[in-house]
Amino acid sequence: xxEDINQMIASIHxxxxxxxxxxxxxxxxxxxxxxxxYIMNHPHYKHRGNLFxxxxxxxxxxxxxxxxxxxxxxxxxxxxRYQDVDQLYAILxxxxxxxxxxxxxxxxxxxxLLGATYPISLENxxxxxxxxxxxxxxxxERSRKQKLRHIxxxxxxxxxxxxxxxxxxxxxxxxxTIEGPARYVEAKAYGDRCGLPLKKVAEEFGADLLDGIExxxxxxxSCYSSGLFLCLLLDQLEINWHKDFMxxxxxxxDFFKQKTNNHPISIIHISVNKETKQIxxxxxxxxxxxxxxxxxxxxxxxxxxxxxxISKLDPMNIVSLDxxxxxxxxxxxxxxETTVLFQKxxxxxxxxxxxxxxxxxxxxxxxxxxxxxxxxxxxxxIKGTLEEKDGMLIFHPDAP
Numbered sequence: 001x002x003e004d005i006n007q008m009i010a011s012i013h014x015x016x017x018x019x020x021x022x023x024x025x026x027x028x029x030x031x032x033x034x035x036x037x038y039i040m041n042h043p044h045y046k047h048r049g050n051l052f053x054x055x056x057x058x059x060x061x062x063x064x065x066x067x068x069x070x071x072x073x074x075x076x077x078x079x080x081r082y083q084d085v086d087q088l089y090a091i092l093x094x095x096x097x098x099x100x101x102x103x104x105x106x107x108x109x110x111x112x113l114l115g116a117t118y119p120i121s122l123e124n125x126x127x128x129x130x131x132x133x134x135x136x137x138x139x140x141e142r143s144r145k146q147k148l149r150h151i152x153x154x155x156x157x158x159x160x161x162x163x164x165x166x167x168x169x170x171x172x173x174x175x176x177t178i179e180g181p182a183r184y185v186e187a188k189a190y191g192d193r194c195g196l197p198l199k200k201v202a203e204e205f206g207a208d209l210l211d212g213i214e215x216x217x218x219x220x221x222s223c224y225s226s227g228l229f230l231c232l233l234l235d236q237l238e239i240n241w242h243k244d245f246m247x248x249x250x251x252x253x254d255f256f257k258q259k260t261n262n263h264p265i266s267i268i269h270i271s272v273n274k275e276t277k278q279i280x281x282x283x284x285x286x287x288x289x290x291x292x293x294x295x296x297x298x299x300x301x302x303x304x305x306x307x308x309x310i311s312k313l314d315p316m317n318i319v320s321l322d323x324x325x326x327x328x329x330x331x332x333x334x335x336x337e338t339t340v341l342f343q344k345x346x347x348x349x350x351x352x353x354x355x356x357x358x359x360x361x362x363x364x365x366x367x368x369x370x371x372x373x374x375x376x377x378x379x380x381x382i383k384g385t386l387e388e389k390d391g392m393l394i395f396h397p398d399a400p
Contacts, residue, residue, distance in 0.1 A: 027072070027099040032078060110171045110178070111171065113313075113354040117325075123270045127161050128161060135209060136206060300393060316329075326345065344362070368393060375397075
């Protein structure tokens, strides 16, 4: 590992992290590339005199996230994804904060598939983009009177959206609750490394607050920046809010609203403009094209039909359309008694509960076949029958 990364690792200590969030201390973490994993601060992987313990990469290490590794909540980040050490450091602090949340007993987690099945609603898109504009200006505004006006308008529009979106608005609130503070410490860490003022970093990190198309297409990701801005506004309203928030049962938004309860809510009338209609059309067209690209891949399309359960997924890389989910990165599915990890695009079909699927479609390089009553799927053998009907290859797993 190069010297810049070694210096970065050496700089991660409780005193520094405590300046990002009171009481924040580093738990186990690892950075990895396509071959190796470098583990730090893990009780079961001593460093042997070095800053890290190196092991061969396994399937446990995917994406930038928090995993349970050898029984310990461990932040993991890919070295190959980032152009410079400053970015790597900031995202590592983000994931370390998720480990801190875990240790603190954080329980305000959303149902991730509510985000994947987020409906396209003209009224919601209109109000959501308006509220995000008010949130941006509430932070940037120097005039206290104008700041409070933007906060009032932000809350008013979100309360109106609550009437429209019900559980999906609660999903947004909980994503902000978990990811907003993580983005907040990430922004502080990035500014610390680069020597930039936090307000300048906020403008960069919160750019999608003013990007109506991007924030409407990537709902989950867009909640990171709105959560960041809520945290930064709380800094302006009350310096020592962090512990009260960690101890609260409220979402970040409801906690913020509680701190600003002296601002009356305005009556909101929804007027959908031409831009919003175009955004909604663009969202559906983009989703349709993603599915079209999946089905246009070369190879052999295999359809698995059975009652199946999704046990693990990547919520940042899912596209939902007409009771179908396109898992673009990976998904783990229990097919009868066999759990299969698909590390390539997969489409799942569902009726009501997206965690349960009745059909899975994958593309294979070689034509699948049954051998001794079993389908060989990656490293698994699944008993069942394979039929070819109207050019489709359909596998029916046997009941256990």
